[in-house]
Amino acid sequence: MESRITELEIKISYAEDMIDELNHTIFRQQQQIEMLISQMRTLREQMQTSQPNEALSLRDELPPHY
Template sequence: MENPPHDLIAERVTELEIKSSYAEDLLDQLNMTIYRQQQQIDRLILQVTQLKEQMQSSGQDGAARNPRDELPPHY
């Protein structure tokens, strides 16, 4: 079995380095996407919490609603 020529090895190493670079870039992009999504989730959780607090402070817990309040204004 012969040793592969130096040029062939260098070419294969270069191809692997290119693939590795693309994989690294993709991983960075995916990490940034996950980071932004987590920030958005955190903001949404905060908004839901604030809405719940507003409903509780206004006395609307969802159970004690007057059906007349649900009618459209034209009735």
Template sequence: MTDRITELEIKLSLTEDLIEELNRTVFRQQEQLDLLQAQLRHLYRQMQSQNETADPTAVTTPRDEIPPHY
């Protein structure tokens, strides 16, 4: 009986360690997501400000742009 209790305590301890490690992993991933979302918002604002400062009468089409290999 004592061996079973000891085995259960060991399993419980390992499970708690695993849960704590998973919590840290989820926390780090959430930090990365938050950073990526902030960067995306920043890039979006940059694009919006560039569009606002661009000449509104200029019409750009893909034909007007030079392909990157030229």
């Protein structure tokens, strides 16, 4: 009986360690997602301010070989 309890305690300890590691991974990923969202907003704002408001026709653009 004592060995079964010890075995369960060891398994619980490993499970707790794994849960802590997964929580840390999720936290880091959430930070990265938030950073990427912020960068996308910045890029979107830059593109909107740098492009003219009028739509360009494809005929106005030169082909790549010119």
